[in-house]
Amino acid sequence: MGRIKILNDKTLNTKGKYVLYWMQTSQRVSYNLALYEAIKKSNEIKKPLLVIFVLYEDYPYANKRNFKFLLEGLKDVHEELCKLNIRFIVIRGDVAQTVLQYSKDASILFIDVGYIKFLLDLRKNIINSVKAPVVAVEDNVVVPVEITSNKEEYGAFTIRRKIEKHLPEFLKEAHMEEIRVPRYNAIRFSFDVRDTEKALRILHFKEIVTPSSKFVGGYHKAKELLKEFINNKLPFYKEKRNDFTDEYTSNLSPYLHFGQISPVEIALEVLSSNATEDNKKAFLEELIIRRELAVNFVYYNPKYNRLEGLQPWAYKTLKDHQYDEKPYRYSLFDFENAKTHDDLWNTAQMELVKTGKINSYLRMYWGKKVIEWSESNDFAFKYLETLNNKYALDGRDPNTYAGIAWCFGKHDRPFKERPIFGKVRYMSATTIRKKFDIEKYIERIKKL
Numbered sequence: 001m002g003r004i005k006i007l008n009d010k011t012l013n014t015k016g017k018y019v020l021y022w023m024q025t026s027q028r029v030s031y032n033l034a035l036y037e038a039i040k041k042s043n044e045i046k047k048p049l050l051v052i053f054v055l056y057e058d059y060p061y062a063n064k065r066n067f068k069f070l071l072e073g074l075k076d077v078h079e080e081l082c083k084l085n086i087r088f089i090v091i092r093g094d095v096a097q098t099v100l101q102y103s104k105d106a107s108i109l110f111i112d113v114g115y116i117k118f119l120l121d122l123r124k125n126i127i128n129s130v131k132a133p134v135v136a137v138e139d140n141v142v143v144p145v146e147i148t149s150n151k152e153e154y155g156a157f158t159i160r161r162k163i164e165k166h167l168p169e170f171l172k173e174a175h176m177e178e179i180r181v182p183r184y185n186a187i188r189f190s191f192d193v194r195d196t197e198k199a200l201r202i203l204h205f206k207e208i209v210t211p212s213s214k215f216v217g218g219y220h221k222a223k224e225l226l227k228e229f230i231n232n233k234l235p236f237y238k239e240k241r242n243d244f245t246d247e248y249t250s251n252l253s254p255y256l257h258f259g260q261i262s263p264v265e266i267a268l269e270v271l272s273s274n275a276t277e278d279n280k281k282a283f284l285e286e287l288i289i290r291r292e293l294a295v296n297f298v299y300y301n302p303k304y305n306r307l308e309g310l311q312p313w314a315y316k317t318l319k320d321h322q323y324d325e326k327p328y329r330y331s332l333f334d335f336e337n338a339k340t341h342d343d344l345w346n347t348a349q350m351e352l353v354k355t356g357k358i359n360s361y362l363r364m365y366w367g368k369k370v371i372e373w374s375e376s377n378d379f380a381f382k383y384l385e386t387l388n389n390k391y392a393l394d395g396r397d398p399n400t401y402a403g404i405a406w407c408f409g410k411h412d413r414p415f416k417e418r419p420i421f422g423k424v425r426y427m428s429a430t431t432i433r434k435k436f437d438i439e440k441y442i443e444r445i446k447k448l
Contacts, residue, residue, distance in 0.1 A: 002147045002170070003033055007127045007134040016107030016132060018042075018050040018184050022099050025119065025140055026112035027053070027073045028219045029080040031262035033139035034112040036176050039086075043177060047107055048184035051081060051088045054095045055191060055203070060118055061389040061396055063207035065356060068200055069393055072217030073260040074193040080219075087184040090191040092203070096125050103130045112259070113138040115145070115298050115398050117305070140256075142263050142288050143170050145299045152300035154311070155411045156285075159293050167288075171267055207390060213448055214355040215254055215393055222255035226266060234275040238282040244359035245441040250283070254357065254393035256291070263287055286360075293411060294402030304401045307381055307408065314409025317422030318377050324419045328373045332383050335370060344429055345369050347442045349387075354448045356393035360403075367407035368427045372420055377408070 021038040029035060035051070042049040053074060056062070074090060081088040091098050103109050103126075111123065113136050127134050138144040143166045153159040193199055215221075229250040233240075240248040255261045267287060270280055303309035307318070330340055338346035338353070348366045352358050358366060367384055374380035384404045389395040406412060414423035432438070 002144050002166075003138045004037060005136045005138070007123075007136055008130065010131060010133045012045070013107045013132045016047065017105040017186070018048045019045070019108055019110070020102055020106035020132075021049065021051045021110040022102075022112075022126075023051055023053045023077070024095075024112055025114040026259040026262075027070070027077060028260050028262065029077060029084070030219060031139070031174055031265040032112075032259075033174060033262075034110050034137035036174060037135065037137050038110040039177050039179050041108060041110070043180045045107060046181055048181050049086050049179065050102070050106075050184045051086060052098070052102055053077075053088070053090045054098045055090060055092045056095050057092070057203055057205055061207055063205045063209040063390070064200060064203075065209040065211050065391070066393060066396075067203060067205065068196060068211040069215060069217035069254060069356075070258060071193055071196045071199050072221070073219065073255075073258055075196060076218040076220055076260075078193055084179060085183045086179060088190070089188055090193050091189075092191050095122055096129075099126050100129050103132055106132050108133045108135065110135050110137060112136070113140065115295050116396065116401075117302075139262060139264070140259050141292050141295055142167065142267060143292065145292070145295050148292065149296060149300075153293060153296050156289055156293055159296060160289050163289060163292055171264060171271075173268065174264070209390060212354075212356040212393060215251075215357070217254070217258065217260060219255075219260050222252060222261035225251055225255070226261070226269060230269060230273045230275070234270065234273060234279055234283060237275075237279045241282065241286075242359070242361035243436055244362040245437045245444070247359075249359060251357065253399065257394040257397045257399075263291065291399060294398040297402050297405070297410070298398040304405065305385065307377055309405060310408055310410050313414055314412075314424055317414070317417070317424060318408060321420055321422040322377060326373065326420060329375055330373045332386065335383055335387060340369075340373065342369065342429060343442060344432065344438055347445045351445045351448070352387065352391045354445070356391060358392075363403065364407065365427045365429070365432060367404060368421075368425075371407060381408070 019038055019042040021035055026032045026034055038049055078088050109130055109132050111134065143163050147166055148162050149159060233248045236248055252261065252266065256263060267284060270283055298304040301309045307315060328341060334340060338349040340346055345366060348358050348362050370383050371377065371380040374383060381404065388400045409424040412425055415425050417423050418426055
């Protein structure tokens with residue numbers, strides 16, 4: 001099975017007390033294929049299943065906003081695993097140390113898969129030290145990254161056919177075995193995630209960001225949004241997805257980032273809906289092709305988080321224009337506090353600060369203007385990384401880095417040369433104002 005990969009050559013620890021699943025990027029029960037495989041192995045070797053999650057307050061850009069969303073998701077996980085009679089332990093502390101401590105008593109360790117450097121390094125450190133077999137199950141993409149391609153793809157047009165040929169194999173229903181082994185009842189302390197507000201008061205963060213005024217985390221909320229999207233928005237998606245004055249996107253990207261809902265489950269529900277094929281295709285292009293292009297980018301390009309990760313033509317043209325005169329120059333403080341001359345840009349920034357998300361079309365304009373108004377391209381890249389990762393609930397993610405890089409020309413084509421951007425695509429407020437009712441959007445965000 002292409003989703004499953006054995007990461008070391010250790011033999012099953014027959015003296016182990018349990019099968020261990022370290023939950024990290026798949027914070028759900030439904031369509032959690034790592035959990036499903038762990039249950040299968042638990043039944044096979046007749047040892048109880050233990051699921052652990054580690055709360056790490058020093059995670060990059062950790063703050064009250066993303067931890068509240070995370071804890072709301074873990075509350076759902078706790079409730080669902082209790083119904084299945086599976087022991088779920090949440091630990092506050094160092095991730096690697098905690099996983100290694102619990103793996104000492106494990107017959108086998110199952111893990112899910114993340115792609116950014118922090119997660120890959122974390123996984124590598126754990127694999128090298130665990131004495132039991134380690135099995136990774138890649139279930140936060142429809143088609144596993146290495147199955148799709150063995151190299152970095154140039155753009156959507158090169159990766160699309162590679163993904164599509166594997167969809168019959170990977171885009172299908174999955175069913176969980178009924179667990180047939182009694183619950184693991186040895187007494188082990190667990191951080192209580194049943195009361196989100198109480199849990200938040202115990203935790204401490206370096207970054208100060210208030211929780212989102214709009215989004216509530218968890219699988220159940222994601223399912224509500226998916227149902228609303230399919231019923232009320234999907235029928236108009238192809239035509240209206242870029243219209244940020246109304247909301248026709250699914251708003252599922254924060255839930256996908258935290259692994260609170262599976263892209264496979266979303267895709268299957270969309271495919272079974274009554275929407276037209278054009279609207280289904282337009283949405284699945286974003287959910288599968290574009291999202292997995294981003295995963296391909298960060299997985300195969302070690303420079304994904306800096307300008308050197310761009311295609312040569314984009315890097316060169318930006319370098320050629322790095323000393324062009326700029327009409328405005330703003331600092332990170334100015335950007336963060338929405339203190340630019342552009343009311344559309346300022347409103348987009350305030351939407352990000354208040355809610356944790358911006359419409360993807362407007363987000364492209366927002367990113368392009370940071371390039372245009374920053375002291376240098378290096379500063380612009382860092383500003384965009386900071387603003388996305390600090391405030392966006394779908395930040396710290398392959399899509400974040402692919403989106404930032406796109407603003408600098410990644411996964412795009414050369415355009416007519418112009419100042420500052422060179423041959424990189426330019427976006428104009430004038431053009432956007434002709435297409436959309438900007439004042440309607442500004443008033444909506446003011447009321448949040």
